Amino acid sequence: MVEQAERLWTYDAVESGQYGAETTVEITEENISRYAEVALNDDPRYRGPAPTLAMPTMVLSYAVLLREEIAEANGFVGYEQSQTARKQTPFAKCEIRWHHPVRVGDVITGKRGVLEKYERRGSRFVTFRVEGINQHGIKAVEYDYTCIFDYAKGQREVPASSTHANPQPAERKDRAKAAAGLRFSGGRDGTGRSEHHRETGRHKSPRRLPSGGTAAQ
Secondary structure, rough: OOOOOOOEEOOOOOOOEEEEOOEEEOOOOHHHHHHHHHHHOOOOOOOOOOOOOOOHHHHHHHOOHHHHHHHHHHOOOOOHHOOOOOOOOOEEEEEEOOOOOEEEOOOOEEEEEEEEEEEEEOEEEEEEEEEOOOOOOOEEEEEEEEEEEOOOOOOOOOOOOOOOOOOOOOOOOOHHEEEEOOOOOOOOOOOOEOOOOOEEOOOOOOOOOOOOOOEEE
């Protein structure tokens, strides 16, 4: 029997407007406090017997990117899940914008999809947007997360197994989840904006949800 070839989510197959399933996560005293513990943050607003606020970068645990699910929802297999052409699509940069505090008792709906793709100096990038909407329909936070899908000719490709010296975000999440009591992890407060880049060459650079989270049907 001839096996059907994988339908890879290549750069050419990625399109703006491709979305994944929505997720919902309840914000509790326990998951706020345990997240702050992993982040080594002793601020009583986030950690202690009665924390009141979620650390802003906790968005990375209650509104997770889930790239592989965006690919699957659109009929594709992501490179990291491929059985025939597996490779990394490394992190390049992330910009987070906070609009409203996230507090104990909030229920956050995570929405995720492809924002844009572009080429720069021969390399190909894909930017995803993730939004966190509270139970009142207010957008609390959003972030744009950019990955490198293809390197310019002559630049080093990152193999799928190359995760020891510089672990990818998925591996960092796995390392933190046991201590945090969450499926994914991260680390600050208030509203505002933060941007992080990783230097890469010449450029800046089964599905589970956080505790209490469910996938919307």
